[in-house]
Amino acid sequence: MIERRDFSSWISGPPTEPGHYPGRALDLPRTGPGSIARPGRRVVALCVDWAACLAISAAFFHGDSLATLGIFALEQIVLVGTVGYGLGHRLLGLKVVRLGGGPAGFSAAILRTLLLCLVIPAVVFDVDQRGLHDKAAKTVLVRK
Numbered sequence: 001m002i003e004r005r006d007f008s009s010w011i012s013g014p015p016t017e018p019g020h021y022p023g024r025a026l027d028l029p030r031t032g033p034g035s036i037a038r039p040g041r042r043v044v045a046l047c048v049d050w051a052a053c054l055a056i057s058a059a060f061f062h063g064d065s066l067a068t069l070g071i072f073a074l075e076q077i078v079l080v081g082t083v084g085y086g087l088g089h090r091l092l093g094l095k096v097v098r099l100g101g102g103p104a105g106f107s108a109a110i111l112r113t114l115l116l117c118l119v120i121p122a123v124v125f126d127v128d129q130r131g132l133h134d135k136a137a138k139t140v141l142v143r144k
Contacts, residue, residue: 022129026099026140034101036129037094037141045088049075052087073113081109085144093144096134104139112137 023029023036053071054063061067079086084095084104096104096112104112115121115133122131134140 020127022127023140023142025128028140028142033143035143037143039129041092041094041143042141045086045092045094048088048091049086069117073117076113076116077106077109080104080112081106089141094141095144096139096141099138099140104137108137108139112139 021030022038026036029035049072050068053075054068056071057063057068076086080089080096081104084097089095096109098104098108112133115136116131121133121136125131126135128140130140
């Protein structure tokens with residue numbers, strides 16, 4: 001018979017050592033400015049960005065889904081590549097930086113955005129809460 005304890009190893013998530021927190025392996029602080037952005041803020045920032053892009057798409061492209069995705073991609077590439085944050089990131093106090101703290105730049109913004117638009121790389125993440133799109137671009141989303 002299968003018992004609850006048979007599932008606890010994968011239900012409780014990956015094992016972590018005492019004192020582990022998202023960003024520790026990246027030498028980031030536990031909380032405050034420079035710490036890893038938590039999932040709640042990320043989701044709200046994504047919703048803000050998507051709503052803005054949907055409004056633009058509705059106004060100029062009759063709400064076409066591909067146009068909305070294209071506007072979202074353009075917004076992410078231009079804004080993350082230049083200032084380090086999209087509209088939603090800015091409103092929620094988040095910033096995309098390269099590992100080590102430098103600006104993301106256009107090459108990282110392009111790669112990150114293309115993978116973000118595929119969705120799956122953004123929802124598969126490690127113990128430091130970095131999605132595959134951030135890992136591939138060598139970036140991290142932190143609190144400002």
